[in-house]
């Protein structure tokens with residue numbers, strides 16, 4: 307390939323999500339994805355309008371929330387969480403706007419996964435306000451929380467697939483729950499989603515037949531089948547090879563750009579965060595020690611951040 311041709315290639319995030327989808331199922335999958343993208347765009351606009359009304363009325367609240375131009379889609383406001391006497395989170399605040407990606411960074415045991423579990427309503431905060439899908443989830447019942455989890459879904463490290471049913475049935479699960487799709491449409495969307503996430507033709511395998519990275523890809527396909535507006539990823543690049551990590555990073559970025567998905571990514575991987583994050587929150591000793599862009603984090607003179615970045619550079623030399 308000549309340099310000229312290379313210059314004409316679209317950036318990774320603009321390569322169509324359905325580029326790898328077979329022609330026989332592409333129309334159905336494209337329609338399915340377009341529906342999801344439109345719903346996410348409309349929801350983001352609604353939140354932007356609401357927050358403009360609030361800002362006009364002068365009731366937008368805290369300084370850190372005012373710094374976001376749109377209303378946040380997900381946020382922690384002064385969240386505290388302890389297990390017995392052990393304080394994990396102490397007055398932690400951060401947000402992610404609709405269609406943006408936030409990476410949660412920090413050493414082992416600082417409460418990154420606990421934060422995700424609070425956002426999913428699996429753990430309750432002791433204090434503070436947690437906003438998910440634009441609404442305060444603190445007073446919600448388990449049933450109401452299940453509705454929120456249709457919009458904001460999580461991709462667990464191990465995929466959390468149903469072990470006893472096939473890969474295809476795992477991905478079909480959210481489609482069947484909708485009760486609006488014909489069997490043939492379901493088959494086409496499942497096939498297309500699996501092709502899209504790089505595990506084509508694996509419908510009939512069991513989750514136990516798959517590698518860790520493949521399970522994670524299937525978990526992303528299952529998450530997308532629910533047409534969510536936000537996806538929370540817990541350590542997506544842990545225990546996968548660098549090529550798989552790169553593919554997952556590309557996919558998350560394309561989902562953001564083309565589906566307007568809001569994402570929160572817990573990661574140890576600074577290169578991954580550099581590639582994906584609009585903002586990062588760095589948890590340290592129970593606090594949100596830093597909340598800002600990667601550039602701001604890299605240029606910070608804060609000794610704790612500098613030490614973390616220096617250690618990362620040692621582990622992953624350029």
Ligand SMILES: Nc1ncnc2c1ncn2[C@@H]1O[C@H](COP(=O)(O)OP(=O)(O)OP(=O)(O)O)[C@@H](O)[C@H]1O
Nearest residue numbers: 389394412413414415416417418419420421572574
């Ligand atoms: N249900 C629980 N009961 C008691 N302690 C818990 C519970 N869940 C988490 N913890 C503790 O809270 C702390 C934070 O855990 P968490 O899993 O959020 O860390 P992390 O930042 O995700 O770490 P890693 O990067 O190693 O995954 C740990 O000390 C953990 O043992």
